[in-house]
Amino acid sequence: MTAFSDDHLLDSLGEAVRAAAAVPESFLATGRSAFTWRTVDAELATLTEPETAAVRGASRVFTFVAGELTIEVEATEEALVGQVAPPAPGRIELTPHRGAPTTAEVDALGWFTLRPLPTGLFRLLVETTNGSRVVTEWLSL
Structure with a gap:
């Protein structure tokens, strides 16, 4: 069993939060396209x-x-x-x-x-x- 330091754990958590916040542009474009359909x-x-x-x-x-x-x-x-x-x-x-x-x-x-x-x-x-x-x-x- 490997022991992780607090710094390593915080770095890993920070990386996970940044990755979750990064939304691919294709997802954003799809969302904007869907939004325009509400006035079709x-x-x-x-x-x-x-x-x-x-x-x-x-x-x-x-x-x-x-x-x-x-x-x-x-x-x-x-x-x-x-x-x-x-x-x-x-x-x-x-x-x-x-x-x-x-x-x-x-x-x-x-x-x-x-x-x-x-x-x-x-x-x-x-x-x-x-x-x-x-x-x-x-x-x-």
Whole structure:
């Protein structure tokens, strides 16, 4: 029987913890792919004028259309504010290309505010209480 020193035991435990924490990139890619499938049944909203976004002072305005639903989003210095038309309560989710999603309530008039202002690529998912599910194209500010 071989006796192990405390240092050897701690080294072995540390190696086991590091090995368990290392997730292969193929696993991460599979997880990200599976996550995107959760919006597969949502209708795709397209940007009405992809080559240019309207500019109001220091903010930019984007308009997305999917069937009867329009999503107008204004990027201010601090947040994304917008309205869903026709107005319906629900929720909106901002999904960045990297990072955790942010959600906000859409009020009965269709208004919403998403904070903080996203950096990099993102898209929006709108779910109204009347059953509409719409996801926007990816965009960047």
